[in-house]
Amino acid sequence: MSMDKIKGSEKIKIFRCDESCASGAAALCAACFNRNESAAYMAYFLTNKQTAAVCAKDGDTIVGYAAARVVADEAEIMDVAVSHKFRRRGIGRELMSSLEALCREMGVAKLYLEVRSQNSAARALYSSLGYEVYGTRHGYYIDPADDAVLMKKNINILNTAFADNSNGC
Numbered sequence: 001m002s003m004d005k006i007k008g009s010e011k012i013k014i015f016r017c018d019e020s021c022a023s024g025a026a027a028l029c030a031a032c033f034n035r036n037e038s039a040a041y042m043a044y045f046l047t048n049k050q051t052a053a054v055c056a057k058d059g060d061t062i063v064g065y066a067a068a069r070v071v072a073d074e075a076e077i078m079d080v081a082v083s084h085k086f087r088r089r090g091i092g093r094e095l096m097s098s099l100e101a102l103c104r105e106m107g108v109a110k111l112y113l114e115v116r117s118q119n120s121a122a123r124a125l126y127s128s129l130g131y132e133v134y135g136t137r138h139g140y141y142i143d144p145a146d147d148a149v150l151m152k153k154n155i156n157i158l159n160t161a162f163a164d165n166s167n168g169c
């Protein structure tokens with residue numbers, strides 16, 4: 001996948017994840033989230049047929065990762081993470097766009113995610129990509145306590161692109 005929109009990062013490329021990405025993705029998630037998955041679990045997740053996952057690599061190093069679980073025509077975005085020193089260069093946006101394209105290829109029409117209400121960076125990213133808030137789960141997160149904001153995006157082209165064709169064909 002091409003990476004023209006990532007600022008000052010001509011070496012950075014986006015790839016669809018496979019098993020070889022497991023340890024890098026697990027390390028990035030451990031650094032960005034309050035949890036610690038093993039590389040073995042990540043390898044299991046990445047090789048599952050219901051997983052859609054992409055990563056950004058600087059050379060051989062994974063500096064960004066985004067993944068979703070696909071069920072029928074819906075996908076739930078599980079993780080989006082960019083290595084701290086690579087943030088604000090457009091990698092998160094490109095990962096989300098690539099993940100959306102991959103989900104579309106897998107037959108997904110609706111994307112869902114949840115995000116901490118205090119996570120202004122992620123909320124701004126998702127809003128800018130067309131995700132809309134459809135609910136809140138109060139007190140959903142702990143350590144630190146926070147509400148979950150529920151967001152969704154309809155990527156069903158047939159429902160959106162042709163919705164205004166009121167005259168028919």
Ligand SMILES: CC(C)(COP(=O)(O)OP(=O)(O)OC[C@H]1O[C@@H](n2cnc3c(N)ncnc32)[C@H](O)[C@@H]1OP(=O)(O)O)[C@@H](O)C(=O)NCCC(=O)NCCS
Pocket residue numbers: 032079080081082083086087088089090091092093094114115116119120121122124125126128
């Ligand atoms: C959220 C995250 C993935 C964004 O990655 P990123 O590569 O820095 O994002 P981008 O550079 O592509 O930014 C895209 C847009 O997101 C928004 N954004 C990103 N970081 C932001 C920040 N710190 N403050 C406000 N808006 C921010 C902006 O709208 C930005 O567009 P702009 O640069 O044109 O203003 C990154 O901050 C991260 O990994 N955070 C920790 C993990 C996390 O919270 N993941 C989300 C869990 S739901």
